[in-house]
Amino acid sequence: MNHDLDVSIAQIRNFNRYYTQLIGALNADFLGSELTMPEARLLYEIVSSEPVSATVLQDRLGMDAGYLSRIIARFEKRGWIVRGRGEDARARPISLTQDGAELFARVDVRQRDALAQLVSELDRGEREDLVRSMARVRLYLSPDLAPGDVRIRNFRSGDLGWMIQRQAQFYDAHYGWGLQLEATAAEIVTNFVRQYDPARSHCWIAELDGVMAGSLMLSDEGEDLARLRLVFVEPFARKRGIADQLLAEATSFAQNAGHRGIRLWTHTVLDAARRLYARHEFVQVNTATHYEFGEPVEGETWELRFSDCGSKGQSK
Amino acid sequence: MNHDLDVSIAQIRNFNRYYTQLIGALNADFLGSELTMPEARLLYEIVSSEPVSATVLQDRLGMDAGYLSRIIARFEKRGWIVRGRGEDARARPISLTQDGAELFARVDVRQRDALAQLVSELDRGEREDLVRSMARVRLYLSPDLAPGDVRIRNFRSGDLGWMIQRQAQFYDAHYGWGLQLEATAAEIVTNFVRQYDPARSHCWIAELDGVMAGSLMLSDEGEDLARLRLVFVEPFARKRGIADQLLAEATSFAQNAGHRGIRLWTHTVLDAARRLYARHEFVQVNTATHYEFGEPVEGETWELRFSDCGSKGQSK
DNA sequence: GTGGATAGTTGACTCCGTCAAGTTTTAGCG
DNA sequence: CGCTAAAACTTGACGGAGTCAACTATCCAC
Secondary structure, three states, X not given: OHHHHXXXXXXXXXXXXXXHHHHHHHHHHHHOOOOOHHHHHHHHHHHHOXXXXXXXXXXXXXXXXXXXHHHHHHHHHOOOEEEOOOOOOOOOOEEEOHHHHHHHHHHHHXXXXXXXXXXXXXXXXXXHHHHHHHHHHHHHHOOOOOOOOEEEEEOOOOHXXXXXXXXXXXXXXXXXXXXXXXXXXXXXXXXHHHOOOOOOOEEEEEEEOOEEEEEEEEEEEEOXXXXXXXXXXXXXXXXXXXXXXHHHHHHHHHHHOOOOEEEEEEEOOOHHHHHHHHHOOOEEEXXXXXXXXXXXXXXXXXXXXXXXOOOOOOOO | OHHHHHHHHHHHHHHHHHHXXXXXXXXXXXXXXXXXXXXXXXXXXXHHOOOEOHHHHHHHHOOXXXXXXXXXXXXXXXXXXXXXXXXXXXXXXXXEOHHHHHHHHHHHHHHHHHHHHHOOOOOHHHHHHHHHHHHHHHHHHOOOOOOOOXXXXXXOOOHHHHHXXXXXXXXXXXXXXXXXXXXXXXXXXXXXXXXXXXXXXXEEEEEEOXXXXXXXXXXXXXXXXXXXXXXXXXXXXXXXXXXXHHHHHHHHHHHHOOOOEEEEXXXXXXXXXXXXXXXXXXXXXXXXXXXXXXXXXXXXXXXXXXXXXXXXXXXX
């Protein structure tokens, strides 16, 4: 519906106005009168890649060459930088002087302090949530621009609830399976915790730039089999091999834990998931229809049997 | 630990740099050559509160008076605004002309389009998540500045998982009750859904500026009693009477649903919660120690019995 | 009506930011 | 080797951004 889009856009604009103002206030705070904003940006760039030519700075900051040239001249006059001669005699590489470094340190500390004060009311969890929210904004708005560091970590408090939430929201939005799926997921979580044996079962969370982006649970199925459940990767984090990494982690854990194989249940409609399992050498062993979520749903059981002679089957 | 703070601050600074650049790029996009950035901000303010004096604009935008005066003169010269005479003969209230309104409409559409393109890859759920993340950032950084609209709504897919997550994270962080609490919460959710009868049980979510900020579940306890569970309000949303609103909602629902009263179980250590229940005329009926979460925990049962002669007991 | 505050204007100044026209050096090519 | 195009800056010119201080006209309170 187009109305939703309009509402979202209005809210984004609102946030942009708010954040513009916030950044403005912060800058006024930490820049005192020693530096103007573009000067500060420039100084930051100089510091972070020190013997550097004007051209590099120019396209890193997207500044006009003439403008940049004048700021640099000003910096030199104030004694914050010196300019040498490079291999290429046209270039005049810039380096910081002692004074320049001290200036930067001063401004840097002030900026830290301004931010520290801004977040001083928050406890650690809230601060982390704040940073996660920021990373999320960035991932949504500029997926290509974000660093994209993927990390797999062990689950901790709250992660299981998050898994339930995301499963429910995702399947509800895309397939209309609602409340019952959420209850099923919650039941899976309850059973997982109640039967949790760190040597036989586990759960992993994938983080993309520190933002929770995927999950996978491995429980003990009995019969020397492990069972895979609640496999999920956030839409914004797709195409980075996160599911593969999670699956590889789980497979090697299951092998080391002494399981003979892994069983899982998935829905026929989930094409990407089926390809994932096939890629990791799982084999489909049967299909069934169930009616748990209101309408009939086609499901499939897949299994991976470990052979002792080796290949773990990780691709991509 | 101070190191955490440093990491958070570094990430915030990173985000600030990123967002500054994004906003810059967006502005370049939609402003064409018709308007400069401050002009656009000013025009926006004029439009949103139209017959308006320069002084109001001045402190709404935090602009210098002289600077503002000159921009306004420019606007007038270009025929976008006209200036009348108010009650106060010193003031020269500003109104838009037809031309000004058309200009604004043009720029506004361009800005909408630029943003629509930015979020074009996102589906509805992701867009909402983006907006929520933004609201979250704002609530954390400027709790007082945010609008603070509280809304109570019915629960939907994913909300129950969220409730589990927040319960687990909160109690783990503050009291060290970990996994078992999460399993218990998940079990409560499973049972709630399995026994869900819209006429007898329900669950509400409180939103602050569109961000999930609190929850409350009312299930059918039998014996003509309803049972309150998973009552929670986010730290960033405290002191706004959200818990009171949730509780009032639940109480009136329970009464209309024909329950004779409400029972709940809480921990002795949760002082704010106990005060909340007392404020709503709940009465403590017994105490008990349990060992579910590792160490011994003191709990209490409270009850509210509805009398037919009325007072619902809502305060604050 | 007088003194102090308020609404707004104007002048002077510095930095921001772009465009176009330079200078010096380099790299490629015949 | 010399010529040319391009790169790495620099400089001039210009208008807007943003601040400060001085100014006019009006209002309000006593």
